[in-house]
Amino acid sequence: MRRSAAPSQLQGKHLKKPKFIPPGRSNLSSNEEITKLNPDIELFEVAANDTLLQSQTNPRTCSLNLLSAEESGGEINHGDNYKEKYCFEAPAMATLDLHHTVHSSPKEITVSKGQRVEPDSIVKYFNVIWRKASKKKHKKWEGDAVLIVKGKSFTLKDLEGKDIGRGTGYKFKDLEKIEEGQTMMFAGKEIEVMDIISPDDFSSGKCFQLGGENPAISSSSQAANRCFLNPLKSVRKPTSKENTQSIFQNCKPRHDPYLPNSLVMLRPDNNHQRMFNKNCFPVVDVVIDPHLVYHLRAHQKEGIIFLYECVMGMRINSRCGAILADEMGLGKTLQCISLIWTLQCQGPYGGKPVIKKTLIVTPGSLVNNWRKEFQKWLGSERIKIFTVDQDHKVEEFIKSPFYSVLIISYEMLLRSLDQIKNIKFDLLICDEGHRLKNSTIKTTTALISLSCEKRIILTGTPVQNDLQEFFALIDFVNPGILGSLSSYRKIYEEPIIISRQPSASEEEKELGERRAAELTCLTGLFFLRRTQEVINKYLPPKIENVVFCRPGALQIELYRKLLNSQSVRFCLEGLLENSPHLICIGALKKLCNHPCLLFNSVKEKECSSTWDENEEKSLYEGLINVFPADYNPLLFTEKExxxxxxxxxxxxxxxxxxxxxxxxxxxxxxxxxxxxxxxxxxxxxxxxxxxxxxxxxxxxxxxxxxxxxxxxxxxxxxxxxxxxxxxxxxxxxxxxxxxxxxxxxxxxxxxxxxxxxxxxxxxxxxxxxxxxxxxxxxxxxxxxxxxxxxxxxxxxxxxxxxxxxxxxxxxxxxxxxxxxxxxxxxxxxxxxxxxxxxxxxxxxxxxxxxxxxxxxxxxxxxxxxxxxxxxxxxxxxxxxxxxxxxxxxxxxxxxxxxxxxxxxxxxxxx
Ligand SMILES: Nc1ncnc2c1ncn2[C@@H]1O[C@H](COP(=O)(O)OP(=O)(O)OP(=O)(O)O)[C@@H](O)[C@H]1O
Ligand SMILES: [Mg+2]
The missing domain is CATH 3.40.50.300 (P-loop containing nucleotide triphosphate hydrolases)
Incomplete structure (x- = not known):
């Protein structure tokens, strides 16, 4: 029997197509990393191959056949239903078929029939490979999967977390005996057990990622295919003209790292150097300009270190994205300016600058604020900024060699996308980047289409509240790091959401919490959020008042009238078609601001041809009579x-x-x-x-x-x-x-x-x-x-x-x-x-x-x-x-x- 095709079965496959590497282990070579991260992995590869060899000769493995519950009449469920996914009840009746065998005569596991109830609480997890049951000679393994055996039931999930087989009512003692190397039939599928998954790896979801293809490669996201490999590739290579003298000069840190208060970036470790310092330049300290450091708050210094390590690929191997989600007003702009200025002038290898050109995309109203902040912190000489507006087009930036930073609004970006795509940007910063939470909108797809790998999202708005939106942002900065959207949903979102529902079982709650913790841990390396407290000490006192103002007499009268209207009555009777409640709410809010606003609305509606017979008319009926006969909204009084x-x-x-x-x-x-x-x-x-x-x-x-x-x-x-x-x-x-x-x-x-x-x-x-x-x-x-x-x-x-x-x-x-x-x-x-x-x-x-x-x-x-x-x-x-x-x-x-x-x-x- 030819053994092929299951992704994890190919010898040396992980070299060509690395498995998913969780963040945080960047200091190792990719191979080392896989081994260190998950000591089981290499064993798994070896064991898998051993097992395969073994299984061709070993009667222990070849004689096993688990009867498909489908065939046996046991309960099979391929559905996606959340609730059912976690149900493992044994059916009342199941068929026993001791003689059903497949061609290679694997051992049958029989479905129990009215037997004593075995403990249902024992759960085991296995890495398996699977293929469809077939009598063909040359069969192909379809893929890796995770087998969950619980009492007398099993569930088979693919590496995206989707159920691909399920059955109940098996003999507990047969399921209990499943071990590495065993082959068997489940739900019309032949499976081979590769190794045991620890409950911890299952509940954290690691087994899905580590067993699967490299999500960065398999991700559905468009950017995933251009997955970043060399965080320093934009470093200028030395030309033959460059003499040793100038290289030597460059090799000195730009600023003295030994001065008190100097802010020095982390030195790249050996692995980073092996990968990105092919020319063996001396490693030079990258030191933040003391002129900036003088102004930086403590949290801003930390933020710059964080951003530097992220975009340099020092935190996660081959990943250069970051999300800086500090609360509003913490100075995200200054942190980015410091980063740009540093990378533009310095680098760890021979002091060569890491970036040449930076693209900053921001809401239109903030384009000039960015310019001002650059000016505020760096003056106008150090760095040349180009802001795009009606009179200053992208062409100008392209033509001029002076500018290194392009600031553009999201709207303008869409309009000038073709030109922008032709510029080689080394760093992309998306301000108020929570707008990229939807991966299908034009702005997001436009930005994804840019080839820049060092990507930073800035946002002051909490983005972790919606797991799908969170995914979109994460996937934008580090494409594919969480796998495809569908696997993310199965592995993280669904268990987490289920666990938050009041009806969640203890088991579901525990699983959801573990997955949430894992996700936090996974993303925490390139996601940073600090709260207002870090800056409070630099701020003057804040006196907040909620002031409850007594309504004026006219307001009260109009308010009563509105509440007695037919529209409001309809709302209260539950007749909510066409959302009349929104019209009623709108009218009440206007009235609270000032009665003249309501007066204007009534008058406008009276003159309008689209006067809605059913809702607004009945809401405003008789209202005008409450106003004084000579009421003139232009002469409104404050007392009203x-x-x-x-x-x-x-x-x-x-x-x-x-x-x-x-x-x-x-x-x-x-x-x-x-x-x-x-x-x-x-x-x-x-x-x-x-x-x-x-x-x-x-x-x-x-x-x-x-x-x-x-x-x-x-x-x-x-x-x-x-x-x-x-x-x-x-x-x-x-x-x-x-x-x-x-x-x-x-x-x-x-x-x-x-x-x-x-x-x-x-x-x-x-x-x-x-x-x-x-x-x-x-x-x-x-x-x-x-x-x-x-x-x-x-x-x-x-x-x-x-x-x-x-x-x-x-x-x-x-x-x-x-x-x-x-x-x-x-x-x-x-x-x-x-x-x-x-x-x-x-x-x-x-x-x-x-x-x-x-x-x-x-x-x-x-x-x-x-x-x-x-x-x-x-x-x-x-x-x-x-x-x-x-x-x-x-x-x-x-x-x-x-x-x-x-x-x-x-x-x-x-
Ligand atoms: N270290 C500092 N010393 C003095 N002022 C600072 C410092 N850092 C930032 N500021 C000022 O604080 C203000 C807020 O900074 P910034 O606009 O960057 O905030 P933000 O984090 O982007 O907030 P938002 O989410 O509202 O956009 C700016 O006027 C900025 O110049
Ligand atoms: Mg801002």
């Missing part, structure tokens, strides 16, 4: 909206008490920003504005002017969704969130614009909510468990994707007129709001964000949405409280029913 009234008082007190300080005023809606702008005009406040309509080319200039100490602008009107991401608005030290978004991430993004490195003043954050209304409910949803479930911390989530039960809608569509603060009522706090109060008796709970990677990724994270229990820790008091010490709150108290306040980095009172 509780929040606007509080805002006006707040602006006045800031202006009065801190005349040199500035305010960032944020709304999610352009129409609301128009109202706020009008308020600025009325009160003579100077302002600037950035929203979706602001041309990208002007955005950085607007930001710069506002941040400048010479600017006279008092207020920065910001549309958070349009331009919040990545902006530095440290010129402002007061930030007011005028309205609330369903997604806490949008609000967190906005709040992070001012409390960041470089901020000189204590930062005051005010979140305005209308008491007793839908705004409080949205806030509660943000901070309650329900709001945090799933990947909520994702800026792309909008209310259209939100699901509401009728019960939830009932709650949303209730106005609590008599409460000072329904959020406080919900906290079960025993205070009356008469005095400063914090729920000190409560234990401090860590924030619980639902992270699919489990506890290993659930570090405390200050930029995570607040939880209910944390809110209870905040100081809180009713608006009637007389002894407020905060001068700002004191002045706005009149229209405020309740406050929550929290101070971070407290040095002195606000």
């Amino acid at each position: 909206s509780g929040k606007l009234q509080v805002l006006t008082e707040l602006l006045a007190v800031i202006h009065e008490l801190r005349p040199t300080q500035k305010v960032v005023l944020v709304s999610n809606y352009t129409q609301t920003l128009n109202i706020l702008q009008e308020v600025c005009k009325r009160h003579g406040y100077t302002y600037t504005r950035l929203d979706g309509q602001t041309p990208i080319s002007q955005r950085q200039q607007i930001v710069d002017v506002f941040n400048s100490k010479y600017s006279s602008d008092f207020i920065f009107l910001l549309s958070s969704k349009a331009g919040g991401v990545g902006l530095n608005l440290i010129g402002g030290s007061h930030l007011i969130l005028y309205d609330i978004d369903w997604n806490p991430a949008t609000d967190i993004q906005a709040m992070s614009r001012v409390w960041r490195d470089g901020q000189k003043h204590p930062v005051h954050i005010y979140r305005l909510l209308t008491t007793g209304t839908i705004e409080e409910k949205i806030y509660q949803r943000q901070i309650s468990k329900q709001g945090l479930s799933g990947a909520v911390v994702d800026l792309t989530r909008t209310s259209e994707h939100m699901q509401f039960s009728v019960e939830e809608l009932k709650n949303l569509f209730t106005l609590h007129e008599s409460s000072h603060c329904i959020t406080h009522d919900l906290l079960n706090c025993d205070c009356t709001g008469e005095q400063d109060h914090t729920g000190d008796s409560l234990e401090k709970f860590p924030v619980s964000r639902n992270c699919q990677l489990g506890p290993h990724h659930q570090k405390f994270n200050s930029l995570k949405p607040l939880s209910m229990s944390q809110l209870k820790q905040w100081q809180h008091f009713s608006g009637d409280h007389l002894n407020l010490t905060d001068p700002f709150l004191k002045r706005i108290r009149e229209n405020v029913s309740f406050f929550f306040q929290n101070i971070t980095n407290q040095t002195t009172a606000p």
Whole structure:
């Protein structure tokens, strides 16, 4: 019988087509590495071959035949169903067929029939090879597989984790005896046992990766085929003209590694040198420019070391990708600039630079921010930056030899892809790279098509919450490292998700946790996330306030009217076709911002030809009569909206008490920003504005002017969704969130614009909510468990994707007129709001964000949405409280029913 074709059976195969190598063992040659990583592997290869030879002569192996449960009437299940996958119940009746044999007369394993129940808890795992049962002379092994034997049942999985055979009702004593080298029939397949898998290797999922083909090669990802091999191949080779003298000179470190405070990169080990220093240049220390080191924070130094080791292929053999997922404001830009500057001037082998050209892709609004940061940290002489815009095309970059860094927006990249593909970039940085979480979108495929192997994703948004999106990012930076998407799903995602379900068995929970831990470990070598805490000590105090504003009389009347409308009634009766609840929610939110917005909507709809008979009309019915007969929305008053009234008082007190300080005023809606702008005009406040309509080319200039100490602008009107991401608005030290978004991430993004490195003043954050209304409910949803479930911390989530039960809608569509603060009522706090109060008796709970990677990724994270229990820790008091010490709150108290306040980095009172 010819033995061939099963991937693991080919002699020396691992040399040609290496098996998957988990990260972290880069210091070994690929062969050494495989052996060291998994001592079983080489044994496995040898044993496999021995076994094969043996099995041709050894009667022990040839006489075995396990009868297919399919043939025997036993239960076979090839299905993919999650639940069934983990079921191993024996069928009540199974057939016994002692005489069924295959041509090579392997021993039959019989299916038990009404026998005593054998222990079901013993589980064993085997590496096997398999082929279809056939009487042909020359049979081909189809592939490697994992055999799981549990009591009287078995499951056969391919190396992508997919079930390829399953049966129950075998004789326990036969299954129990399975050993290495044995051949048998299972589920219409002939299998040969190669070796035993330890329970640990199974539960961690290692057996799938290590037994399989090199996922980097077999990955479905397009980039996998161009899998990176030489992290230093861009190093300029010495030309014949280069004399020994110049090489010698280059061989000195660029900066003195022995100076105190010098930041020196890890020296490549012998294996790295063997692989990448073929010319045997002397190894030279790579030292970060002291000019930069002087400014670097401790976490930034660590981050640079991390990035350096990743892109140099020092952490994982032949892998040069990294994800830097530090929380917002930790200075990811500076870390990358330091890396670029270092690699562009230095390298470990003979001091030769590692890279020549870098491509930075970033959202349009941040292109100029990158330029500014380069300028800020390196000046304009050291490094030549080219930013692409309408007037500066990629061609210019191509023609000029001076530029080494190209900064381009994602949109422009798509437009100029053909030219960009022709440029040889040695390093690719994707800022706000969580947008690459979908591997099928154009931007991702465009970036994958670039041949650059050193890839860095920067993101401040947690990306581990959604395992598929996480895969896409990982696969982008290190193509194929997690295998194909389908095997990843089987090996990691499915067990992890199953284990998180309330109905999960202990076994499922354990497996899920192990796989999650393994995945964390696997990706941890090139994934780095630090939280805000590392930078808190460099920042001024932050005083956060949640301010509950009493609604105005007109608002209450309109609110009641809306809640009594037919549309709302329909929603509460569960008639949710065409999503009328979203229209109702939208109307209530507008009303909370200002009644004139609702007035405009009603008027607009009246004039519109697409006036929807069923929903909006019935929602707005009779509403106009609630407004005064001569109501003119252009002449709106501040008193008509509780929040606007509080805002006006707040602006006045800031202006009065801190005349040199500035305010960032944020709304999610352009129409609301128009109202706020009008308020600025009325009160003579100077302002600037950035929203979706602001041309990208002007955005950085607007930001710069506002941040400048010479600017006279008092207020920065910001549309958070349009331009919040990545902006530095440290010129402002007061930030007011005028309205609330369903997604806490949008609000967190906005709040992070001012409390960041470089901020000189204590930062005051005010979140305005209308008491007793839908705004409080949205806030509660943000901070309650329900709001945090799933990947909520994702800026792309909008209310259209939100699901509401009728019960939830009932709650949303209730106005609590008599409460000072329904959020406080919900906290079960025993205070009356008469005095400063914090729920000190409560234990401090860590924030619980639902992270699919489990506890290993659930570090405390200050930029995570607040939880209910944390809110209870905040100081809180009713608006009637007389002894407020905060001068700002004191002045706005009149229209405020309740406050929550929290101070971070407290040095002195606000
Ligand atoms: N070591 C430092 N000393 C002083 N200022 C710094 C330092 N590092 C960074 N900064 C400043 O901190 C601000 C935030 O940095 P940066 O924009 O790089 O943050 P980020 O991590 O990219 O955040 P985001 O996720 O919001 O984009 C910038 O103004 C930057 O110049
Ligand atoms: Mg950034």
